[in-house]
Amino acid sequence: MTKVLVSDPIDQAGIDILSQVAQVDVRTGLSPEQLVGCIGDYDGLMIRSGTQVTAEVIEAAARLRIIGRAGVGVDNVDVPAATRRGVIVVNSPEGNTIAAAEHALALMLSLSRHVPHAHASTMAGGWDRKTYVGNELYKKTLGVVGLGKIGSHVARVARALGMDVAAYDPFISAERAQLLQVRLLPLPQLFAEADYVSLHLPRTPDTENLVNAALLATMKPTARLVNCARGGIIDEQALADAVENRVIAGAAIDVYAKEPLAADSPLRLVKERLILTPHLGASTEEAQENVAIDVAEQIRDVLLGLPARSA
Ligand code: NAD
Ligand code: MLT
Numbered sequence: 001m002t003k004v005l006v007s008d009p010i011d012q013a014g015i016d017i018l019s020q021v022a023q024v025d026v027r028t029g030l031s032p033e034q035l036v037g038c039i040g041d042y043d044g045l046m047i048r049s050g051t052q053v054t055a056e057v058i059e060a061a062a063r064l065r066i067i068g069r070a071g072v073g074v075d076n077v078d079v080p081a082a083t084r085r086g087v088i089v090v091n092s093p094e095g096n097t098i099a100a101a102e103h104a105l106a107l108m109l110s111l112s113r114h115v116p117h118a119h120a121s122t123m124a125g126g127w128d129r130k131t132y133v134g135n136e137l138y139k140k141t142l143g144v145v146g147l148g149k150i151g152s153h154v155a156r157v158a159r160a161l162g163m164d165v166a167a168y169d170p171f172i173s174a175e176r177a178q179l180l181q182v183r184l185l186p187l188p189q190l191f192a193e194a195d196y197v198s199l200h201l202p203r204t205p206d207t208e209n210l211v212n213a214a215l216l217a218t219m220k221p222t223a224r225l226v227n228c229a230r231g232g233i234i235d236e237q238a239l240a241d242a243v244e245n246r247v248i249a250g251a252a253i254d255v256y257a258k259e260p261l262a263a264d265s266p267l268r269l270v271k272e273r274l275i276l277t278p279h280l281g282a283s284t285e286e287a288q289e290n291v292a293i294d295v296a297e298q299i300r301d302v303l304l305g306l307p308a309r310s311a
Helices: 012-019 032-041 055-060 079-084 097-112 115-123 149-160 174-179 187-193 213-217 236-244 285-303
Strands: 003-006 023-026 044-047 066-069 088-090 141-145 164-168 196-199 224-227 250-253 274-276
Touching (some): 055 079, 066 285, 088 285, 097 115, 097 149, 097 196, 097 274, 097 285, 164 187, 187 213
Parallel strands (some): 044 066, 224 250, 250 274
């Protein structure tokens, strides 16, 4: 009997597809030891970002043929270890593009108008119309770092809001930038000029702690920073200090160097001008259905002996 383990919450549409060809066991919240203990029974594994598929898990996965990541980033999968064992790794590169872009835009707007803090104050009985005077996005400069699928959608919507959009992305062409009506700038200039910076690049050894105290210090004191891409790209202590000391006007963060965010993270100590969400970029009903169907179809095809697209 072909068996697939689903170890993170996945939309039912994906489970229905997998059930056409396999027995599907949904077992979320497994400890690393439990996962190592049971993975040997499975031909396929479907995950989101919660499950860490380490070399040890792959070593124990004697029957495993495919790992499907219902999302973009495969950074929670040891892909070299999987490749060594001949296990295919697939993902859904486009299923949550709009969701992540809209979350970045929602954070940018919320940050500008102090929505979470004004809400908390009003719910606590206040009626404070002075503290929460905000700023408009119209005619401001947005700096997009990483002009890929999500960054491009953010740029398009920002243009429609009347923003001037600049971008830093060493891998995209001048033609592509021109098509999106975006000016390409070197990274230091983009941080120095922008009123808003939104990160949409991957976490790699090159981008780790890219946004550090020195780069934050070059931003305008009125500038705001949004990270809906990956944790670890921003030095979190440096960001907490920059917001606390008004080096920048604010920040909104969805992703963290270590998730879930530690109880004693310096970010949790910043009470004003900082918005934190728990990795919600892809959490729309539409995106979860898209990525579940996309990845489940790829797993199904491989289990049927058909070729798959590699992540
Ligand atoms: P993408 O591959 O389409 O775009 C990434 C872009 O970053 C590419 O254009 C690439 O050239 C550029 N890039 C690479 N290295 C760079 C560098 N050093 N400096 C500047 N640009 C660089 O990916 P995408 O689908 O747009 O996703 C972007 C990021 O968002 C990824 O890290 C992804 O994991 C993350 N993401 C987060 C959520 C969430 O829930 N918060 C949801 C989906 C995706
Ligand atoms: C992704 O890489 O797709 C996102 O981070 C969303 C998720 O974790 O589901």
